[in-house]
Amino acid sequence: MLIALNKPYGVLSQFTDRSVPPKPTLAGFGLPKNVYAAGRLDHDSEGLLLLTDDGDLAHRLTDPKHKQPKTYWVQVEGEPREDQLQALRRGVELNDGPTLPAQAERIDPPALWPRDPPVRFRKTVPDAWLAITIGEGRNRQVRRMTAAVGLPTLRLVRAAVGPYRLGDLQPGQWRPL
Template sequence: MLIAFNKPYGVLCQFTDRSTPPRPTLAGFGLPPDVYPAGRLDHDSEGLLLLTDDGALAHRLTDPRHKQPKTYLVQVEGEPQPAQLEALRRGVELTDGPTRPAQARRVDAPPLWPRDPPVRFRKTVPDAWLEIIITEGRNRQVRRMTAAVGLPTLRLVRVAIGAHRLGELAPGAWRRLDA
């Protein structure tokens, strides 16, 4: 079984949380039993999370050797310059080593659902949207990449993993996919 889930902002990619007070987890969304996340999204990131009950499928979806492209819409602070986009395309140096080259381009603001809480707005600081496609999945990688080129991330929404797309799935909703 393969499930596409639109993970809302502030939800942990696990089914339990032992912190006090407890934070929202996947347990609150009526997902089928015995599925688990194939990969992760940080609690402050949104969008497509795949869940499965098939360990081999989870491995194919998440192992960097399979180079599954992951597509993100990223709202950044600042006005992206050609050199910054080119740096993302070449790969940037992070504290844990260089990233693989990414696809990166500026896009119009996408028609996304409102985020709760909203992204901070400052009249004196412009923001822009990028589409970034990576083929690895390090901890907070896209956020660290945009920060490394001087474009801090304000909002991060994963819209695709390989051929699997988020589509019109509302935050907190899920659907079964063909594996």
């Protein structure tokens, strides 16, 4: 079984949480029993999270040697310059080593649901949207990459993992694939 979930902002990519106060988890979405997340999506990121009850499938989806590309729509602070996009495309140096080259392009703002809480709006600071596709999955990698080129991430939405797309799923909705 493979399930696509639109993970809302502020939800952990796990079914239990022992922190105080507890954070919302995947347990609140009526998912089938015995599925677990194939990969992670930070609590402050949104979008496509794949869940499965098949360990081999989870391994194929998450193991870097299978190179499942992950595409993110990223709202960044600032006006992206071509040299910044080129740096993302070449790969950037992070504190845990260089990243692999990414696909990076400016896009029109995607038609998304409102985020709760909303992204802070500042009249004097422009923002823009990028589509970034990576073949790795390091901790907070896309956020660290955009920051490294001078474009801090304001909002991060995973739109695709390999051939699987978020489609029209709204936050908290899921469907079998």
